[in-house]
Every structure is written in C-alpha cells, then in structure tokens.
Amino acid sequence: MKDYLIKAYAYDGTVRVYVARTTQMIAHAQKVHDLWPTSAAALGRLLTASVIMGAMYKGALNHDDHELTIRYATNGPLEGMVATTNAKGEVRGYVGNPHVFLQYNDGKLNVAQAVGQGQLHVTKDLKVRNIFTSSVDIQTGEVAEDFAYYFTASEQIPSAVSLGVKVNDDHTILHAGGFIIQMMPGYQKETVTTIETILKDLPPISVLLDQGNTPEMIAAKLTQDNYQLLETMDLHYRCDCHKEKFERGIISLGPVELKRLLEEDNMIETVCHFCLETYHFDANDIQKLIKESEKNRDN
Secondary structure (H helix, E strand, O other), X not given: OOOEEEEEEEOOOOEEEEEEEOHHHHHHHHHHHOOXXXXXXHHXXXXXXXXXXXXXXXXXXXXXXXXXXXXXXXXXXXXXXXXXXXXXXXXXXXXXXXXXXXXXXXXXXOHHHHHOOEXXXXXXXXXXXXXXXXXXXXXXXXOHHHHHHHHHHHOOOXXXXXXXXXEOOOOOEEXXXXXXXXXXOOOOHHHHHHHHHHHHHOOOHHHHHHOOOOHHHHHHHHOOOOEEEEEEEEOEEOOOOOHHXXXXXXXXXXXXXXXXXXXXOOXXXXXXXXXXXXXXXXXXXXXXXXXXXXXXXXX
C-alpha cells in the first residue's frame, strides 16, 4: 500500500483532521541513513508529523512552494534531528546519531530517552518576506506530545497528535503513520469531550495500522463515521539536492578560502545530510568557483 495522507473536516466543520500512512517513507529513510530501531522510530515520528504539518499550508497562500524545517536541538543520544517538508507531500530528514537502540523494560523503544531534553524549532519559509522561526521546550521527547504542545503554545491551536513507528523483529519498518486533530474557531466544549473520550479508548496508531486500518478508516474512528473528505495527498521521502545547490554554498566561502582548499586538497567533496549523495568538485571546478566568488565580491 502506498503512503498517503487525507485531510478532512468533522463536527460541523469545527475540527480539522489529518491522517497519514508513512510506512514506505520511513522505511526509505531507514535504508538511506542506516537507522537502528530507536533512531528509526524517532526520526519516523518526526518525518510523519512534519509532512502532515507541511500539508496544512497547501493552498494557504495561493502557492505551494513554501518550506518548513523542524529541528530537534536536544542533548540525548540521538544528538538532535532535522526534517524539512513542503506542501506537496515531500519530506526529508536525518538524525545526528543513526545508531541508537534504547528500550524500556517491556521491550518498547525508548524514544524519549534517545531524544533527551532541549528545544523544538519550527522555521517557516513561506516565500513571502521574512523567514520566521518559533521555538518551544521539549515536553517529553516522545515527539507526538512535543508537537501537540507546539501547536497549542506557539500557534494557539488546541491539537491532539498521535505518531507511531512499529519495527519488525529484524529491525525493518512494519508500519508507520500518524494523525493530527485540530480545533477550529467556533468549536464546542462538547466536541472536545467527545474527542477526548474517543482518543482514550483508541489503540495506538501503530496498532491501528497493524490491524489493517487505512487513513480513511482511522478518520472514521476519530469522527464517529462523520467526516468530510477534502483531499488525498501522496507522500514521499524526497531530497531536492543537486550539485548547483552546493556550488552556491561553496562560492560563499570566498576566494581566499577556496584558493586555500585548492592548494591543500586540489578537490572539494560535499555530502548531503538528507540523502547522503556525494558531490565532487575537482581543480577545474574550484577554479571556476573562485572566479565566480571574486565576481560576486566585486559586485
């Protein structure tokens, strides 16, 4: 089954519901970064929350080229996490330490300990005027609770967030997904009580997916079979890196530094953090970049 997300309204349009299946996406991320189970679970939750959050901005500004970067600056063994997403269902990310395998006594993956304490930073580049960053303290490190707190504290949107990644015995990804429920203006207190009761009795998202539930079926459970489907969006782990993009960063080093690198190494090698693609710049490439850097300096 492919990865996809649904967006819906419920409770007379006063509740917004997003449900996503992200299994293939997280499996791809695990393969790219050689993620051990707890690293995979942590990054998988972050990627899932991020791609849902990106979908929230689709069509909001009459264009869909804006970008969100979500960063966990934390002190746990994971050494932080980063995810970047857009409004097209595309996301990419990485962890500082991909080789973390921590468990609770019951065998469940201990994501909270792996994440540690610190801050969650959300940077929005909406392609209009300034880039904006907002930050909140990490609440539990379980990721879902951190995002729920972020939406309530930073964006003043009461939200319920559930994220899950189920790992096979052979450490591959079995299921991954999540949902975000947000209260819209005009919601009733009775609606909040109803949703809280549903969530209390609802199994974890990883269990729901393991039972064969689709995003539509999960949305039905969250809304008592009464929701209006607004959109379905395919989801992908996708990196937008290319050699020209790294060229711009290298040029910014300035001609003096580039000449030093040319003399010492006679080449430059760069690696994309998100997909681990390697880009090589030989002596001829560096000479061209030096000329471009000098040109930029003179202008």
